[in-house]
Amino acid sequence: MKTKTQQTRDASEAIWTPSNMLSMLRMLMALPVALLLQEPRGNMHWILILGAAAYASDLLDGWLARQFGGESKFGRIIDPLADKVFITVTALTMIAVGIVPLWFGVVVVVRDIIIFAGGMHLRAKSGVLVQSTMLGKATVVSIGVVLVAALFADGRQTLLTLLMLLSLGFIAASLYSYGERYLRLIKQARKR
16 A cells, blocks of 8 residues: 555656646647638637636636645746647737738737746756746736737727737736846755
8 A cells, every 4th residue: 555655656657647748738729720710700619618628728727636635846847838839829920811910910829939938947956846826827817818809900900019018018017027037046055
């Protein structure tokens, strides 16, 4: 019979948990969304349904992991990676078909690359796996609002521009916050 410590270690090493499978599904949902965005007017309801399902899966996977003891090292990587893949693929597709301005899409993609690369570097150097913050989650919501609003912009560029600028503020604040935390944790790791 396994001890509680062994069971906890086994759970933290698990890959095929319900919460991790939801994260992987969210990552895969980026592909049909990208295909549907090729003809956004005719596929609007499916785009919105898949976008809502992706957002719901993001909320649900964390809840499942906490409620049923399915938190794992893999889950701490795949969950934010799935978010970044979904947002990046969606933003790049929306740039390609002319729905979102290039500058906004580039900022979104670069933010995600910086945060993911910094997180992986920090994990390699210190073993610490940084979790997303409320500010980071609010930033992702602000980006999602812009992407949805862009689908419906049709001549209402002023509102879309205001939403993009608001999201840009969230992006800058979250990058600053993650950067500050990254530097603090790297310094702590060097002192060990």
